[in-house]
Amino acid sequence: MMKKGQEEIVGFIMVVVLVVVILLIFLGLNIRSGDNPILQDSVKARQFLESSMEFTTDCAIGYIPAYARIGEVIRECSRGGRCVDGRSSCEVLNTSISGLVDAGFNIGEDNPIKGFRFRSYYSSNSSNSEEDIIELSRGQCNNSLTGSEYLIPAFPGRIVTSVELCS
Amino acid sequence: MKNYLVSCSKGQMKVQQMAFVLVALVIFFVIIGLFFLSISLSSLKNSAQEIREKDVLESIKRVTSIPEFAWTIDDCASCIDMDKAMAFKGRASYVGFWDYSFFRIEKVYPIESGGECTLYNYPECNTLTLINKSIIPDSKSAFVSLCRYEPEEGYYKCELGKVIIAGEAI
Numbered sequence: 001m002m003k004k005g006q007e008e009i010v011g012f013i014m015v016v017v018l019v020v021v022i023l024l025i026f027l028g029l030n031i032r033s034g035d036n037p038i039l040q041d042s043v044k045a046r047q048f049l050e051s052s053m054e055f056t057t058d059c060a061i062g063y064i065p066a067y068a069r070i071g072e073v074i075r076e077c078s079r080g081g082r083c084v085d086g087r088s089s090c091e092v093l094n095t096s097i098s099g100l101v102d103a104g105f106n107i108g109e110d111n112p113i114k115g116f117r118f119r120s121y122y123s124s125n126s127s128n129s130e131e132d133i134i135e136l137s138r139g140q141c142n143n144s145l146t147g148s149e150y151l152i153p154a155f156p157g158r159i160v161t162s163v164e165l166c167s
Numbered sequence: 168m169k170n171y172l173v174s175c176s177k178g179q180m181k182v183q184q185m186a187f188v189l190v191a192l193v194i195f196f197v198i199i200g201l202f203f204l205s206i207s208l209s210s211l212k213n214s215a216q217e218i219r220e221k222d223v224l225e226s227i228k229r230v231t232s233i234p235e236f237a238w239t240i241d242d243c244a245s246c247i248d249m250d251k252a253m254a255f256k257g258r259a260s261y262v263g264f265w266d267y268s269f270f271r272i273e274k275v276y277p278i279e280s281g282g283e284c285t286l287y288n289y290p291e292c293n294t295l296t297l298i299n300k301s302i303i304p305d306s307k308s309a310f311v312s313l314c315r316y317e318p319e320e321g322y323y324k325c326e327l328g329k330v331i332i333a334g335e336a337i
Contacts, residue, residue, distance in 0.1 A: 008184075011188075015188065015191075015192070019195065022199065026202075042220075043220040043221055044309075047245065047309050048310045050245045050310075050312075051310040051311055054243055054245065054312035054314070054325045055276070055312065055326060055327050056322075056323070056324045056326070064320070065317075065320040065321060065322035066322070069325065099276055100276050100327055103275045103276035103277075103278060103327065104275055104327065
C-alpha cells in the first residue's frame with residue numbers, strides 16, 4: 001500500500017518522464033533534419049538552370065564561330081576537351097558558371113540567399129557511379145535548401161547538373 | 168471547529184496542486200500544438216509560394232512563347248528572340264495587346280553598360296521595356312535566355328536574362 005506522498009512523487013516523475021520523452025523526440029527530429037537538409041524543388045532554380053544551359057560561352061569548339069553553350073561545355077569538360085584558343089573547357093565552365101550565379105542571385109550574409117552550390121557530374125546507368133565534372137560553392141549553407149536538377153544525355157549515362165540555393 | 172478548518176485547507180491544497188499540474192500540462196500541450204501548427208503552416212506557406220511561382224512562370228512562358236518572341240532556331244522553351252522583341256518595341260498595332268502595366272526584358276549576364284535598348288545601341292544594352300504604364304512593386308520575374316543573331320561573326324548568341332512583368336493579368 002503506497003502512501004499519498006509516494007503516489008504524488010510517482011505522478012510527478014511520470015509527468016517529468018513524459019516531458020523528457022517528448023523533448024527528446026523533438027531534439028532527435030531537429031538533429032536528423034540538420035544532418036540531411038531536405039532539398040526542395042525551386043521553380044526559380046529550375047528556370048535559372050534551363051536558361052543558363054543555353055548561355056553561349058566564348059569557348060569555340062572545333063572552329064570559330066562555333067561557340068559552345070554551357071550544356072555543351074559541360075559535356076566537353078567531362079571529356080577533358082579544350083577550346084579552339086587552347087583554354088581548358090573546364091576553366092571556361094568555371095568562369096561562366098561563377099558569373100552566371102553571381103549575376104543571377106544576390107548571394108550574401110545579409111541577403112535571403114546565403115550561399116549556393118553548383119555541381120555537375122556524370123552518372124553511369126550501368127555502374128551507378130558518379131564522376132564529378134565541376135563543383136562550385138559559395139557562402140554559408142544552413143538547413144534550408146532549395147534547388148533543381150538538369151539532365152543532359154551522355155551515352156551510356158547522363159550528366160546531372162544541380163544548383164542548390166541556401167537560405 | 169479547528170479540526171474542520173485544518174482538513175478543509177489540506178483538501179484545498181490538494182485541489183490546488185492538481186489544478187496547477189493540470190494547468191501546466193494544458194500549457195505544455197498547447198505549446199506542443201502551436202509548434203506543430205507553425206510547422207504545418209510554414210509548409211503550407213512554402214507550397215503556396217511554390218504554386219504562385221509556378222503560376223508566374225506559366226504566365227511568363229505563355230508570353231514568351233508567342234510567335235512575336237519565340238526563338239525558333241532550335242528547340243528552346245526558355246529562349247526569347249531578342250531581335251524579334253526589339254522589332255516589337257513601339258509597334259502601334261500592339262498597343263493594348265497585353266493587360267500588363269509593366270513588361271521588361273532585362274539582360275542579367277553579361278552585364279552591358281548601354282541602359283535601355285534603342286535602335287542605335289542594340290545589342291549593347293541592358294533592358295528592353297515594352298510596357299511601362301506604371302511600376303507596381305509586386306512585379307514578378309523569371310529567368311529566360313535572350314538569344315539573337317550576332318552578325319559580325321555570324322553565329323547565334325544566347326545570354327542570361329529576366330522577364331519582369333506586373334499587372335492584374337498575372
